[in-house]
Amino acid sequence: MGKMLSKQVIEDIRSRNDITEVIGAYIRLKRAGSAFKALCPFHKEKTPSFQVNPHKQIFHCFGCGKGGDVFSFLMEYEGMSFIEAAKVLAERAGMNIEWEDADSRAAGRTDKNRLYQVHEEVVQFYRERLKSAPAAEPARAYLKDRQLDGEIGDTFQFGYAPDEWDALITWGRKKGFSIELLDELGLVIKSEKGDKTHYYDRFRKRIMIPIRDELGRPIAFTGRVLSADQHGGKYVNSPETILFSKSRALFAVDKARRAIVDERRAIVCEGQIDAIRCHQAGLITVVASQGTALTGQHAHLLKRYADEVVLMLDADKAGEDAALRGAHVLMDAGLSVLIAQLPTGEDPDTMLLNQGKDAFLALVDNAQSVVEFQLNILAAREDLSTEAGVMRAERAVLETIQHAQSALLRDRFVQQVSERLGVRENALRVDLKSQADHRPSTRETQPLPPRQSPATRKTRHPHDELALVELLLAHPGIAPLVETYLTPYDLTDPLCRKMTLLLIEHQDDPGFRLLDHLDAGDQVSNSLITHLEMAPSRVLADEIPPERAAQDLILCLRRNSLERERAHLRSVMQAVEPAEQSELQIRSFELTHQLAALRQGWSAAVPFLENPDRSE
Helix, strand or coil: CEEEEEEHHHHHHCCCCHHHHHHHHHCEEEEEECCEEEEECCCCCCCCCCEECCCCEEEEEEECEEEEEEEHHHHHHHHCCCCHHHHHHHHCCCCCCCEEEECHHHHCCCCCHHHHHHHHHHHHHCCCCCCCHHHHHHHHHHHHHHHCCCCHHHHHCCCCCCCCHHHHHHHHHCCCCCHHHHHCCEEEEEEEEEEEEEECCCCEEEEEEEEEEECEEEEEEECCCCCCCCCCCCCCEECCCCCCCCCCEEHHHHHHHHHHHHHHHEEEEEEEEHHHHHCCCCCEEEEEEECCCHHHHHHHHHCCCCCCCEECCCCCCCHHHHHHHHHHHHHHHCCCCEECCCCCCCCCCHHHHHHHHHHHHHHCCCCCCCHHHHHHHHHHCCCCCHHHHHHHHHHHHHHHHCCCCCCHHHHHHHHHHHHHHHCHHHHHCCCCCCCCCCCCCCCCCCCCCCCCCHHHCCCCCCCCHHHHHHHHHHHHHHHHHHHHHHCHHHHCCHHHHHHHHHHHHCCCCCCHHHHHHHHCCHHHHHHHHHHHHHHHCCCCCCCHHHHHHHHHHHHHHHHHHHHHHHHHHHHHHCCHHHCHHHHHHHHHHHHHHHHHHHHCCCCHHHHHHHHCCCCC
16 A cells, blocks of 8 residues: 555644645635635636635635645646645645555555655756866856856756766765666666676766656756767657656646646747747746657646647658647647747747747747648648549548547638638538548557546535535534434435534534545545535525524435335335235335325424334
């Protein structure tokens, strides 16, 4: 089971992190009475339906239904596990937390937190060499010549790997870092000759650029050569490790995500220097794919923060084809995609240096939809004056349209194709459906999306059982009435039953919180509880006292329970011999009599409710 936190530690972490301060660091909160409101960060909306209750230390969105405490917010917003959220919140509060080992085998597992710490120290090792080592003067001169020194270098924490075979290994040995640990992080290369094993530094005589995950933790490096005649590739990346996967990591996402959330739009370029130059120019929604093709994991990472992605591409055939492939991946994740084509011979780095920020922004503002972009490509590659050319173009663009997850977007694309190719919309829709019907399933080849958050799944709970929990939350004084006249068997929903029993058990505890007694990582429960606690009451009218509402719910729930039992008896009676039916018929008659008493109101039902005959 790995590492665990005690309930006391979890409560300490929660109590030291005010929910309004934590959420306010991510989104703009506006006070509304005793609570705070905001546009929900989890779905697109124009009117604020996201509320934070500082008294109860919970949040809830009445638009999408997500809610919970400070842990839940980080888990939803950052895509963290509960343990990761606990670590971040503990660090924020300056707490040194103690872990409970729930499984002795966990002692032999890799501590990822330790790997992040080692990586951070390596970042500083390279930083110090760049700043002070005499041998790093060419690197400092290179960065100055490229206008990448000063503040931007500090922001991205550039470093320098010495031109030595074992500089990092020697330093690591002094720090107590084993060669196996450095190997696990991809910082050294193993060489085996005969029966001997040798290690040497992976990065040598290179500008070092740390790669960080969305939380700002160092996970890898890129090493760039100082001159074109230097041996090895222009860029060398860390290999895949337990921390780093090229198919998931996006460069600069840690620095861009807040701005992306605010604008709901990300700009994706190819190279790290391109992204760095953009950030230097104040274009802080830019991330880089680090020279690799966009994957489903990249798309779902972007989807966490953005609704729209602008792809920057090189003005050549390879760049055009790569942009279309990337657009398909992003569209599969439900993102809106625009494509901005760079001038021939330019990349974001050179364009910003040569033409300035305004020219770059104009390029972004004039970005084309995927279909418009593809139609322009097809017009250059196909002879659209011929029937065969139009047919080939139609097939290609309809393939793209099928990646759009929105029916509205597909409809808009069909209109664009109709106008451009001179084909009737109805004919295009027929061909689109036919092509979709014959399209092979990509389920086995497409990357799976992240496991859907429980809070986003639609879970139905019986209305009357939810109403009982809501009433108990608002009016704990009715707990004795519920405890006396209802049993757990009268509630069919496991979560509603659990919440009801907890509220009854802790009816005399004024500080009791349901969220503290359920699975902290269960976002279904968290969302439901926050909705019940923060929503205006649906149970009580102004003139109905809580006791009367409780009585009505008890009668309703008990009737439902008896009707379920009677229906079950009738189905059993049909399956047994007539001789065996007499006892079942007697019980069925009793149930009918009891149901009649319940329908007459509380006074008539109390005698039966006080002496229930429960066969369960």
